Amino acid sequence: MATRWSIVTGVATAALLWGAAAAQAEPVQLTLWHMEQPPQRVARVQELIDAFNKSHPDIAVKQEPQSWGEIYAKAPAAIAAGNAPDMLFAIPDFAPVLKGLGALQPVDGFVKQLDAEHHFVPSALAPYSYDGGVWAVPLYNMAMSLWYRKSVFEQAGLKPPKTWSEWKTAAEKLTADGRYGIGLPANKQLYTDQTVYDLMVNAGAADIYNPDGTLRFDNPQTVKAYDFYKDLYQFSAADAPGWTWGEAEACFASGGCGMILQFTVISTYDSQAEGDAQDLGVAPVPHADDRKESGTIAYSNAVMILAKDEAKRKAAETFIAWLLEPETYGRFLNMEPGLFLPVTADGAKAKSLWSDPLVVKYKPQIEAMIANSRNGALFGFTGGHTFPSIAAISAQNILAETLQKVVVDEMPAADAVKAGQARMQEAVK
Numbered sequence: 001m002a003t004r005w006s007i008v009t010g011v012a013t014a015a016l017l018w019g020a021a022a023a024q025a026e027p028v029q030l031t032l033w034h035m036e037q038p039p040q041r042v043a044r045v046q047e048l049i050d051a052f053n054k055s056h057p058d059i060a061v062k063q064e065p066q067s068w069g070e071i072y073a074k075a076p077a078a079i080a081a082g083n084a085p086d087m088l089f090a091i092p093d094f095a096p097v098l099k100g101l102g103a104l105q106p107v108d109g110f111v112k113q114l115d116a117e118h119h120f121v122p123s124a125l126a127p128y129s130y131d132g133g134v135w136a137v138p139l140y141n142m143a144m145s146l147w148y149r150k151s152v153f154e155q156a157g158l159k160p161p162k163t164w165s166e167w168k169t170a171a172e173k174l175t176a177d178g179r180y181g182i183g184l185p186a187n188k189q190l191y192t193d194q195t196v197y198d199l200m201v202n203a204g205a206a207d208i209y210n211p212d213g214t215l216r217f218d219n220p221q222t223v224k225a226y227d228f229y230k231d232l233y234q235f236s237a238a239d240a241p242g243w244t245w246g247e248a249e250a251c252f253a254s255g256g257c258g259m260i261l262q263f264t265v266i267s268t269y270d271s272q273a274e275g276d277a278q279d280l281g282v283a284p285v286p287h288a289d290d291r292k293e294s295g296t297i298a299y300s301n302a303v304m305i306l307a308k309d310e311a312k313r314k315a316a317e318t319f320i321a322w323l324l325e326p327e328t329y330g331r332f333l334n335m336e337p338g339l340f341l342p343v344t345a346d347g348a349k350a351k352s353l354w355s356d357p358l359v360v361k362y363k364p365q366i367e368a369m370i371a372n373s374r375n376g377a378l379f380g381f382t383g384g385h386t387f388p389s390i391a392a393i394s395a396q397n398i399l400a401e402t403l404q405k406v407v408v409d410e411m412p413a414a415d416a417v418k419a420g421q422a423r424m425q426e427a428v429k
Contacts (some may be wrong), residue, residue: 029062047331063201089304093394106135106304120344121342123300147265148160158170162284164289179255180236181260183257226402267358282372
């Protein structure tokens with residue numbers, strides 16, 4: 001009996017030990033949300049996730065693509081329900097939303113380690129550094145430029161405009177034979193916010209806050225930017241009030257628009273238009289005639305860690321560190337070649353970035369985009385300050401709403417901007 005009992009006990013103990021080992025072997029499950037919905041981007045992210053999961057059997061990452069039109073409501077609801085993602089790719093003005101809900105995990109020490117190894121571009125890190133902490137890890141930058149066809153400009157006797165007067169002349173001259181001189185949106189959404197802010201930056205109205213945190217949106221430079229947008233808008237498409245990024249790219253690719261402001265057109269131009277790299281022109285956003293330098297809107301997109309469980313946080317850090325390794329990072333950026341710009345010094349030199357066939361083909365344009373991004377700014381994150389209340393302004397697309405009053409409702413720009421500041425003050429209460 002003793003021998004039999006020993007055998008039974010030994011089997012039971014072995015089963016317990018095997019069960020414990022099996023439990024320990026279960027990979028840490030991570031859910032990633034991002035708003036990069038185009039199929040080719042989702043496919044590249046999945047390709048990278050598969051490679052990571054294979055090389056890290058103790059971690060299992062899955063992606064769940066989301067919509068920019070829904071994320072401002074969906075993420076807080078998920079947090080409240082206790083089913084938030086473990087990681088989220090987002091832009092600077094979304095971080096205060098999540099931080100205000102107590103959902104963001106500080107990443108100061110982790111970012112310091114990554115910076116020592118890869119060297120972040122300081123301007124990419126700045127929007128996430130406030131309230132005594134760092135709240136996200138920069139992953140990729142995006143900056144707007146002016147896109148045009150060189151042959152079309154040459155036929156019209158035009159050179160790339162540098163000033164607003166040259167820009168208006170070009171738009172007017174290119175408006176002919178069923179073509180619009182420029183494609184500008186007027187939809188109440190993020191793309192319109194971005195294009196309006198391009199003009200604000202180049203009018204000297206980049207700061208919509210005073211250093212003390214009060215709003216200064218209502219100022220002569222902002223009014224000047226909105227007035228000039230209206231001047232250009234007369235040469236844009238009739239359906240522009242409903243445009244998002246895709247419609248602008250399609251208009252340019254089809255030859256229906258002589259110029260557009262966009263982060264990139266490379267993929268659509270290569271696949272839907274001529275694909276002649278020698279003919280694709282890109283230039284800095286023109287500046288007001290009384291200014292000397294061009295600027296642009298620039299977004300430092302980052303990954304935010306929401307997981308509170310220590311094992312999940314460590315696993316998330318492992319995944320992020322893997323993404324930023326040069327041999328991986330270029331493949332990540334090239335989920336949309338020529339759109340996502342590097343935010344690390346070694347990433348900007350990575351063979352994995354510059355060896356992509358589309359990047360090789362459009363190398364001069366991408367180098368010009370990177371150069372343009374160096375003069376980038378983002379509303380709510382200027383002058384060395386971060387103003388978390390910008391999240392409420394951005395979420396309600398008040399810049400675009402103000403623009404609609406000017407170009408759709410034909411309200412004088414000064415009145416619309418004044419009303420826009422009142423809307424902002426109400427939003428940030």
